[in-house]
Amino acid sequence: MAKQFIKGNEAVVKGAILAGCQAYYGYPITPASEIAEAAAYYLPLLGRTFLQAESEIGAINMVYGAASAGIRVMTASSSPGISLKQEGISYAAGAELSCVVVDITRGGPGLGNIAPEQSDYNQMVKGGGHGNYKLIVLAPNCAQEMCDLTMHAFDLADRYRTPVVVMADGFVGQMMEPVEFPAPVVDLPPKPWATAGTPETYKNLITSIDLEPDDLERHINHLYAKYAEIEANEVRYEEYMVDDADLVCIGFGVVSRILQSGIERVRAEGKKVGLLRPITLWPFPEKRLARLADEGKKLLVMEMNKGMMVDDVRLAVQHRVPVGFYGRVGGNVPSGREVYDQIMLHLEAV
Amino acid sequence: MAETIFRKAKSFYDVYERKAGANKDVTHYCPGCGHGILHKLIAEAMDDFDLKEHTVLISPVGCSVFAYYYFDCGNIQAAHGRAPAVATGVKRTNPDSVVISYQGDGDLAGIGGNEILQAANRGERISVFFVNNAIYGMTGGQMAPTTLLGMRTTTSPHGRSIGNEGYPLHMCELISTLEAPVYVERVSLTDAKHIMQARRAVRKALKAQMEGKGFTFVEALSACPTNWKVPTREANRWIVEMMEPVFPIKVFKDEIETREVVPREKKTYTPHEIVETLDLPTGDETVSFVRPPNALKDPEIKVAGFGGQGVLLLGLALAQAGMRAGYHVTWLPSYGPEMRGGTANCHVRIAEGRIGSPLVHESDVLIAFNGPSLDKFASLVKPGGLILYDSSLIDRTIERTDVKALGLPFTELADKELGNGRASNFVAMGAFIVASRGVFDEHVVKSILPLVIKRKNLIELNERAVAAGMRIAREALGS
Missing domain, CATH: 3.40.50.970 (Thiamin diphosphate (ThDP)-binding fold, Pyr/PP domains)
Structure with a gap:
């Protein structure tokens, strides 16, 4: 159709x-x-x-x-x-x-x-x-x-x-x-x-x-x-360039779209960054996140709130890998520049 | 001589299996309580009208929360006060079922005051049986909206006062002022004569519902000796002496005979009819278009101006044309009070690959229709980007030298050459086609005009606007 x-x-x-x-x-x-x-x-x-x-x-x-x-x-x-x-x-x-x-x-x-x-x-x-x-x-x-x-x-x-x-x-x-x-x-x-x-x-x-x-x-x-x-x-999620990533960004809704654009930009500079987008917020893809932690990948959670899903990510990985967070609130949406800067910041903290 | 057999109504369960505890053959109601009487009147009516298999009874929160222990019919237990809303959902789903909302005074007149008034006002074809005993029973004798002035309860220990709690609410009086209800009566569950009157009211209400007449409401003054702290044998006298003067027993409204029944049509729709009704596209509607190699690649576009200048519509048209030309596209409007405040802008992305962010912070293209928009967004155009602006409304020059700025008289041209200034947005569309070196062409735009221009007589005008915009852009660019 x-x-x-x-x-x-x-x-x-x-x-x-x-x-x-x-x-x-x-x-x-x-x-x-x-x-x-x-x-x-x-x-x-x-x-x-x-x-x-x-x-x-x-x-x-x-x-x-x-x-x-x-x-x-x-x-x-x-x-x-x-x-x-x-x-x-x-x-x-x-x-x-x-x-x-x-x-x-x-x-x-x-x-x-x-x-x-x-x-x-x-x-x-x-x-x-x-x-x-x-x-x-x-x-x-x-x-x-x-x-x-x-x-x-x-x-x-x-x-x-x-x-x-x-x-x-x-x-x-x-x-x-x-x-x-x-x-x-x-x-x-x-x-x-x-x-x-x-x-x-x-x-x-x-x-x-x-x-x-x-x-x-x-x-x-x-x-x-x-x-x-x-x-x-019933767990559903979508991944984008996660396999070789040193840093995996996690976001849902419109944030995942902004992250995708940001990741394309840093990938163009040769940095290994990927995206995991939970489609089901509950049930949460906690097993997949635990495996990413097993692989030693660092995580960066981005949300348009003061940090809510990030709690579930931290629970899923049991603090075995660093979990960064960046949030905007009030109806502000992170810009491409902000996303880029945050990704670079958290990559460098390896 | 005929033999009279006294037995339980068939619309009651024989054994109350759902009831917790050992005594499954008696109700949970206290001695002297009116609920049992009203239950019986309803169940007998269900028997006589052969209703139990077609009835859905909504139990409230309060003493009758467990009405489903007893009634052998479809049962739903609802949140406090919400039974009329739940009943609305049930009845509208199955108009042939008989739906009863059974409620007490706290439930109906207190926490559920809005639900009952609105259901009554909509004329939901349900029957509401309202037990008014002027007190909260299940929670142990607190004040109800119908508690009498001066009456002591656990939360009006000094007596209900006009100054603090106000007057008792009269629900029949309130509901009978509404136009939709067909039948509103207050009865009293005291002696045999009054119970027979109540019996007639219950049957009348259910009958009216069966006939599809409309909203019926029966309020029953009912004893609560336990919480009134009145001996059971004196409770009925208490109703007569204390309650009836405040809550007169009478028919407040009865339009059952004169009310017309609106016939219902039940039609099923085929998948084809559903698709058609939803205006879903059925054929492949892409047009053949080959992107010129030097056309602007994956442009991120911002369109901005006053509300009413067709800013959002131009954005829509850009995205729709992009879609027709085979690109991935997104369109995001500014929404809400900003929209109502007079300015409007939208973000459009047209790309060959999957689009990440639909937001355009820094744009490749800005199309500005007024000065404030140009001032606000010109600095956010990427170096090497393009600014198209309406020079007939914007009297300034662009300071930036790292962008290509093209001021063209969109409005003036639309006004003078096309005779309709409102076509300025499609003049800008024409300019965009040229200045973007053909992200798509005028044929693509022509194919989407019927989708975005609602008034058919304006389609041709906007086609000419596109052509005019292309012409002046070519002249300005010397191409």
Whole structure:
């Protein structure tokens, strides 16, 4: 199929519809509003549901209801809106509901600003809601992946009965690039566990409550067995010139793109530098990082936050190799020059 | 003489297996509590209307959090106050199911105040059963939004006061002011007569939902002897004497008979229809183009000017043309308040290989449509780079000698020669084609005009603008 030049945020919606998403419940917020707007335009044309909820809280709970009823459903927001959704996300994780939450991240804390930051890493990857749970977090870095990973998110959500997050910074959401859209998914997995208001499903119960400590412990252990399976099967990352590298840069989202440009520049000067881009922020490519540490490669983590993913990198390599960090915040994006300087600085520190 | 058999409704489980502990044949409710009565009225209605296999009941947080222990139907347990939002998601997914949001006063009128009002206002075709006992039960007797003035609770130990906690909230009164709800009634679960009245209300609400009429709301005044600290046998009198004067029992709204049912259409769409509806391209749309060897290589472009000058559109057109010509491309706009504040800029990259950063800090090409943009970005053009600017709006010379600067009257030309100053951006496009030594050509641009120019009658104008821009750029460059 030919490529379409399209905004990342809009690619999310087209991908979702192709993946069989039947409903979107959301609340407007910059820089994620194009998702709601595209959903509002396209979904009703296909007899599907778009509803602008009264609040982020309302939206995530409508998602909770629709997911309980057994359809593919999504919501999207940006950082402060996601903070509000965390209650519902925790409930959905506890009740094992399949749904997709897209987060187009912006600056914080508080109202912050609408420029791109990656400071939602902790609230998404570490679980911003209460309780023992994890979310699969996918981090696209281009418009094509905004489509592809949104579609993948629906598959993962169904396969593991869990909320899946697609987290992209404002630039990846706002950027336009050519995207090749796949054919619509026709066969969706059945959900015999849903409460669909039918004779086949009326015995079902969707809940996150287990009054007895032993029951709740059993349930949480069940969740964590599922998470172990996800960790074993679903790690995704991309590498660029890592094999002979003395220094491996690590970044996700738009930062990985800037790092790629920086690496091309220092490679041209004969320096051996590579890039590892986690695509799944959880499950995290910790085994791959441990192997890089085994090989004695130095690591440089770059993020648009004050250092969040870098904690996971340090845990993965157990301080066996130096892990440098460079972060910009407030909506500032590292320039090519900054990236170049940081790479040179950390190379020289060998 | 007919024999009357008293038995549990079939829409209740025989044994409450989901209930923890040993006593699986009795409910967890306290003696004298109204929940059991309302549960029974709902379950009997579900029996009589043959609903249980089609019903999804949403349990709230509060004493009725465990309603799913008892009701033999689809059950969902929701977060505190959110049941109407959850019910919205369920009902909209399966409009043929019967969806019940069962809520207490803290859940519905306190933490979930917005969810209930908005669901009511949207006219969600659900039934809400609201148990008002003027107190928080599950958490042990704290003040509720419906707690009476002067009433002592564990969090209003000196009595609810107007000055501190304000007046009790009247939910039926509030909801019945909205246009969408079809049926709003307050009942009281006290004596047989009132319970029969409540029974009729429950059945009416469910029936209306089955008929697709709209949002139905039944509030039931209900006893909580445990937390009121009133003997069970006096609790009903307490409802009558204390609650009913504040919360009058009556039908607040009933438009069931007159409300029209909006018919629903259920249609499935083929993959082909989905692709078509999503406006996805179906054929290969690249045009044949061979890049001249000396054309600008992998240009990083910044386009800047006032909002309304077509700055973002020119950027889009540059990227789309690049894509059609077979390059990798990215386009990144400035967004947000900056956009609303009147200035606009965008970053465009056109490259033969995969593009790393979509950001253009230092550009190879700057196309500037106003003075402030030129001032802001001219210093960020790489040495040897190109600056194209609108000399009809920018009255200055470029100080830098290490870049090629070309001031051309984009706006003036568009205005005078083409009769539409707004085509200045495509005049600049023409100038770019020439000055970049043919990163792509006018045929490529022509092929993408229908994609970027929404109004068909302007396509031809912009084609002429491109040609005019090429002409003046050639004249200026002497090529």
